Amino acid sequence: MTEILALFDRDERQEIAYPGMTREVFPHLVRFVRPAPGMSFVLYSRLDERTADGAIAEQIEYFTRLDRPFNWKVYAHDRPADLVQRLAARGFVVDETDAVMVLDVGNAPESLLNPPAADVRRLTDPAQLADVVAVLEPVWETDFTWVHERLGSHMAIPGYLSVYVAYVAGRPVSVGWTYFNQGHFAGLWGGSTLAEYRGQGLYTAVLAARVREARRRGVGYLTIDAGSMSRPIVARHGFEVISFATDCTWRPAAPAPA
Numbered sequence: 001m002t003e004i005l006a007l008f009d010r011d012e013r014q015e016i017a018y019p020g021m022t023r024e025v026f027p028h029l030v031r032f033v034r035p036a037p038g039m040s041f042v043l044y045s046r047l048d049e050r051t052a053d054g055a056i057a058e059q060i061e062y063f064t065r066l067d068r069p070f071n072w073k074v075y076a077h078d079r080p081a082d083l084v085q086r087l088a089a090r091g092f093v094v095d096e097t098d099a100v101m102v103l104d105v106g107n108a109p110e111s112l113l114n115p116p117a118a119d120v121r122r123l124t125d126p127a128q129l130a131d132v133v134a135v136l137e138p139v140w141e142t143d144f145t146w147v148h149e150r151l152g153s154h155m156a157i158p159g160y161l162s163v164y165v166a167y168v169a170g171r172p173v174s175v176g177w178t179y180f181n182q183g184h185f186a187g188l189w190g191g192s193t194l195a196e197y198r199g200q201g202l203y204t205a206v207l208a209a210r211v212r213e214a215r216r217r218g219v220g221y222l223t224i225d226a227g228s229m230s231r232p233i234v235a236r237h238g239f240e241v242i243s244f245a246t247d248c249t250w251r252p253a254a255p256a257p258a
Contacts, residue, residue, distance in 0.1 A: 004102055004221065005077065005242045011183030012223065013044035013075075019157060028055050031070075038150075039249075041071040049080045056090055060250060069251040075100065076244040084246050092248040098225040101239040102185075105214050105222055109238050113212060116205035122213075123163040126152030131165050131172035132190070139192040151177065159217075164209050166193075166202045174202035178210045184220040191230055203233055 014030055017023055021032045021040075029045040040063065047055055056072075063070045072092065074083050088094050123129065129148050136144040154161040159180055166174035174193040180186045188210060193203045214222055225245055226234055 001240065001242050007184055008100075008102070008221075008223065008242060009044065012181065012185050012187070015183065016043070016181055019154060019160070029059075031059070033066075036066075036068055039069060039071055041073060043073055045072075045074075045078060045083070047079060047083065052080050052083060052086055056086060060090060063250065064252060067252050069249060072248045072250070074246045074248060084248060087248040087250075090250070092250045095247040095249070096227065097244050097246045098227050099231050099241045100243040100245050101224050101226050101231070101234055102242050103211070103222045103234075103237070103239045105211065105219050107238070108211050108215060111204075112208045112237050113215070114208070116201075116208050118200075118202055118205035119167045120205050120209045121165055121167065122209070123155070123165060126155050128165075129163070132163060132175045132177075134172050135165070135175045135192055135194055136190070138194060154179075162210065162213055164206050166206050168197060168202075173197040174206050176203075176206040176210060178214065178222075180214075180217065180219070185223050186214050186217075186219045186221075188222055188224040191224070203230070204237070207234065207237065 014025075018032055018034075020038075021034045024031050024033060028047055028051060029042055031040065031042045033040045042059060045055065059070065059072070072087055074087070076097075080086070084094060123131070126148065129151055132151070133144045133147050136147065151161065151163060155163065161177060161179055163177040164175065165172045174197065176191040177189055178186050179189065188207070191203060191206065211222065222239075224230070224234055224239065226239070
């Protein structure tokens with residue numbers, strides 16, 4: 001797993017590129033800047049006890065000048081070991097920690113390679129993303145209108161994004177998508193199922209459709225940031241933990257009332 005983790009750090013954190021974002025490489029970190037109102041982020045850092053506080057201050061100063069929020073994604077193997085606590089002390093809001101899990105696609109189990117019994121479809125038109133939003137919003141109880149613009153634009157890039165939806169009696173009930181980045185990894189995102197349809201194998205059916213596509217395309221590894229609900233499901237299908245990741249978000253202070 002040590003070799004896979006090193007490959008992950010290189011491909012998915014240091015050298016990755018995102019459409020519509022500027023990748024900025026510094027000796028101690030890599031950040032990605034998205035035009036407003038999108039979220040920018042620090043994805044990789046190489047710090048220690050002496051340099052961490054200064055690097056945090058530099059990023060806060062930079063994004064303060066831009067008047068934009070940003071996210072700092074901290075992995076469990078990052079240094080210093082108390083980086084999350086240092087960010088929290090500077091006003092970052094710390095999210096729940098996810099397990100970073102990897103599947104060796106070439107050794108994927110048969111449970112993910114057999115055609116699903118469920119009605120799982122790969123979307124071909126950005127107009128169909130309304131079906132994705134119809135699942136995400138009730139599951140997460142927040143606004144997902146950004147899906148139309150961001151995923152819609154990414155669907156227009158050949159071979160970059162595949163979006164899948166499972167239907168029951170014509171109703172969209174489970175979703176997930178895959179980003180095919182340059183390098184050895186493709187990333188699984190968005191896995192969600194309406195509460196009343198859980199326990200019927202629909203999450204697994206959408207997962208399996210994405211694994212089969214990755215295998216057809218010769219992808220070496222699939223990655224997922226797995227929360228408490230999805231982690232036991234993907235673990236049953238051969239995904240293994242290589243690290244843990246915590247999103248820490250900083251927002252500019254609201255202007256004082258006039």
